Amino acid sequence: MLWGAVVGDIIGSRFEFDNYKSRNFVLFGEDCRFTDDTVLTAAVADALVICRRDPGRELSAETVQALRRWCASYPGRGYGDRFLRWVRQDSLEPYGSWGNGASMRVSPCAWAASSLQQAQDLARTVTVVTHNHPQAVHGAQAVASAIFLARSGFSKDRIRSYIETNYYCLDFSLDAIRPYYGFSSSTQGSVPQALEAFFEGVDYNDTIRGAVSIGGDSDTIACIAGSVAEAHYGVPQEDVEIARRFLDAPIIGAIERFEQVFGSPRLRQPS
Ligand SMILES: [Mg+2]
Structure with missing residues (x-):
């Protein structure tokens, strides 16, 4: 649960500013x-x-505080300029972002939810505290929906059909866009591509290879694609063990606490 996003981020990290347009690389x-x-x-x-x-707490307010607290604890990790300004300002108002930052952080919502509607509602709540632009909400809800449907056991064909009907027209292949696709931190310019990487992948690692292979915002595309791929395939234990070496105790602790609280990685099979 969350390892899919984290492993994707770590693998994609060295290609964000040094794109590698091939599937063949050391992970x-x-x-x-x-x-x-x-x-x-x-x-x-x-x-x-x-x-x-503590059900008395409000998710919106807790998200604001958690984003600011974690960002302050981990400076220099590649945050967007406008996000950093928001973290440092006194005002709690969102800043209208349409960036992919909402979609890259949304995966826990899909694992915490017990229905598709709840996954989408949670995604909206944690998104609009900063990314209150319709495109950012749309992307975050698309990613949360794909993860929720995947962990519920729906086939990739059915998930693709749901996404194409409700969120994005995926009328392209990774091979077709690879020659010209370039850096975009917008939701519209990177989330559909990350979802396509999931739909084309044959396992978790292949999904990450596809996500990196188009270039662009590689850590984020791999993070998002990986978050969906985990819900369909799981993450290879070997990847998790290697990823742990790049993390520290508080981050591993947050992942493990989340797993303890939200429990079973898979829901029932769809009827
Ligand atoms: Mg990043």
């Missing part, structure tokens, strides 16, 4: 690191755990 290198995608996924997970343990 983990010495220059891998965890980035803002991992830190802020841990923050959202933390807020969900706090609210589950």
Whole structure:
């Protein structure tokens, strides 16, 4: 639960500013690191755990505090400039972002939810505290929906059909866009591509390879694609063991606490 996003972030991290347009690369290198995608996924997970343990708390307010707390604890992890300004300002108002930062941190919502509607509602709540632009909400809900449907046992064909009907037209292949696709931190310019990487992948690692292979915002595309792939395939134990070496105790602790509180990784099979 969350390892899919974190492992994707770590593998993609060394390609964000040095794109590698091929599927053939060594998954983990010495220059891998965890980035803002991992830190802020841990923050959202933390807020969900706090609210589950104390139902009197409000998720929106806890998300604001958790995002600010975790960002302050992990400086220099590649946050966007406007996000950093929001973290440092006194005002709690959102800043209208349409960036992919909401989609990269949303995966815990899909694991905490017990229905598709709840996954989408939680995704909106943790998104609009900063990314209150319709495109950012749309992307975060698309990712949360894909994860929720995958962990519920729906086939990739059915998930694709749900996403294409409700969220994005995926009328392209990774091979077709690879020659010209470039960096975009917008939701519209990176979330559909990450979802396509999931739909084309044949297992977790292949999904990450596809996500990195188009270039662009590689850590975030791999994080998002990985978060969905985990719900369908699981994450290879070997990847998790290697990823742990790049993390520290508070982040591993947040992932493990989330797993303890939200329990079973898979729901029943769909009827
Ligand atoms: Mg990042």
